[in-house]
Amino acid sequence: MDFGPSRVAISNAVVSFERDIAGEIKDKTKSTRRYHRKMDRQRRAANPQNYNANGTIRKGRKTWLKKIRYQQTQAKHAESCRQAAAQRKSIHGNLTYDVLTLGTEVIVEKVSYKAWQRSRFGKSIAKHGPSALEGTLTRKAENARGSVTRVNTYQTALSSTCLCGARCKKTLSQRFHACTVCGLGTAAPLPRDTFSAYLAIFTESETVSRKKGKAATLSSRLDLEAANSHAPGHRTLSCVLSAAAFSQKPRPASRPAVEVATQVAAQVQSPEALNTDGGHELRVPRGLGAKSGSRADLESAKPRQRKPARQVRNAVTSDASRIPFL
Ligand SMILES: [Zn+2]
Numbered sequence: 414m415d416f417g418p419s420r421v422a423i424s425n426a427v428v429s430f431e432r433d434i435a436g437e438i439k440d441k442t443k444s445t446r447r448y449h450r451k452m453d454r455q456r457r458a459a460n461p462q463n464y465n466a467n468g469t470i471r472k473g474r475k476t477w478l479k480k481i482r483y484q485q486t487q488a489k490h491a492e493s494c495r496q497a498a499a500q501r502k503s504i505h506g507n508l509t510y511d512v513l514t515l516g517t518e519v520i521v522e523k524v525s526y527k528a529w530q531r532s533r534f535g536k537s538i539a540k541h542g543p544s545a546l547e548g549t550l551t552r553k554a555e556n557a558r559g560s561v562t563r564v565n566t567y568q569t570a571l572s573s574t575c576l577c578g579a580r581c582k583k584t585l586s587q588r589f590h591a592c593t594v595c596g597l598g599t600a601a602p603l604p605r606d607t608f609s610a611y612l613a614i615f616t617e618s619e620t621v622s623r624k625k626g627k628a629a630t631l632s633s634r635l636d637l638e639a640a641n642s643h644a645p646g647h648r649t650l651s652c653v654l655s656a657a658a659f660s661q662k663p664r665p666a667s668r669p670a671v672e673v674a675t676q677v678a679a680q681v682q683s684p685e686a687l688n689t690d691g692g693h694e695l696r697v698p699r700g701l702g703a704k705s706g707s708r709a710d711l712e713s714a715k716p717r718q719r720k721p722a723r724q725v726r727n728a729v730t731s732d733a734s735r736i737p738f739l
Contacts, residue, residue: 414512414519414520414521414610414613415521415522415571415572415606415607415609415610415613416434416521416522416524416543416546416547417434417543417606418529418534418537418538418541418543419433419434419435419436419534419537419540419541419543420432420433420434420606421433421434421508421543421546421606422604422606422607422609422610423511423512423515423610424607424610424611424613424614424647424649425515425516425614426614426643426646426647427646427647427648428515428647428648428649429607429610429611429647429648429649429650430607431604431606431607432508432511433541434504434505434508434541434542434543434546435500435501435504435505435540435541435542436504437504438497438500438501438504438540438541439497439500440540441493441497441540442536442540444493445490445493445494448486448489448490448493449490451486452483452486452487452490455480455482455483455486456477456483459478459479459480459483460475460477460478462475463475463477497540501540501541501542501545502545502549505542505545505546505549506549508546509546509549509550509553510553512550513550513553513554513557513559516559517554517557517558517559517560518554518559518560518562519550519554519559519560519561519562520561520562520564520613520614520616520618521547521550521561521562521563521564521613522563522564522566522569522571522609522613523563523564523565523566524566526538526543526544526547547561562618563618564613564616564618564633565618565632565633568632568633568634568635569612569613569616569633569634569635570635571609571612571613571616571635572605572606572609574612574635574637575590575592575594575595575597576592576595576597576637576640576641576644577592577594577595577597578637579592579593579594579595581593581594583605587605588604588605588606589602589603589604589605590603590604590605590608591603597653597654598653600653601652601653602653603649603650603653607649608650611640611644611647611649611650612635612640614640615635615636615637615639615640615643616633616634616635616636617633617634617636618632618633618634619632619633
């Protein structure tokens with residue numbers, strides 16, 4: 414996974430996609446600002462002794478009078494914040510669930526959300542809460558006997574490394590990966606976050622367990638060879654690769670993670686096959702029921718009708734094809 418202040422790119426060995434961290438959340442920046450201004454006005458009206466003539470706050474010890482109207486505004490503001498937090502939490506839960514259907518061994522970059530918050534993404538971080546999402550993800554992955562590994566960004570440089578090994582730093586506004594050395598991403602657009610999420614799969618980290626059961630990452634390494642050999646089998650990357658007319662190497666199935674991924678790929682194809690079969694099966698009993706016209710026939714036909722549909726639905730939830738991005 415590759416975290417941004419408001420978006421996250423998710424990738425396994427087969428698929429990758431991007432999602433908003435809390436995209437559907439209601440934008441409350443305007444109403445929050447209005448609450449803050451209203452409370453400021455009310456504070457000033459009730460406590461003129463605490464302000465200088467030019468409107469600045471007086472130095473020294475002060476007592477503040479909170480009038481009833483001020484308290485009401487404060488309560489409304491608090492309720493608005495609570496709603497946003499609850500909504501965010503729910504969205505994070507859904508997203509976490511979607512991620513864990515792809516796999517429970519999650520690899521993320523070790524980034525400082527606090528530094529982001531301080532530097533230039535303060536409002537965005539406050540709205541989306543990427544750190545809270547990572548916390549939820551860690552907790553739920555561990556409950557599912559998985560883990561969340563944090564790789565060292567300095568050693569792996571996922572956002573600037575290419576499949577050919579060339580390193581090229583991108584500015585924040587450069588949203589796509591385009592290598593000047595091998596030409597990857599020049600023929601077809603390759604979103605940079607999606608690409609670094611894919612590369613993150615092939616990092617290996619040495620970890621040491623510290624106090625309170627927390628694991629600390631000592632060093633991380635990016636296995637570019639593995640990343641190269643699995644790229645042709647990856648849905649997003651294979652499109653980019655074929656667009657660039659890359660020479661496709663034969664794909665060894667050495668890593669167990671990849672074997673799992675190929676199984677998932679087989680499952681991805683199977684629901685489509687099921688769907689076409691299921692479509693035929695759905696029609697036949699319905700036609701028979703209409704001919705005979707008896708209720709017993711219809712009822713006996715019903716479970717047969719539903720069965721393929723349910724199989725399809727289960728198959729879809731267990732793999733990656735449910736992702737709208739694809
Ligand atoms: Zn390259």
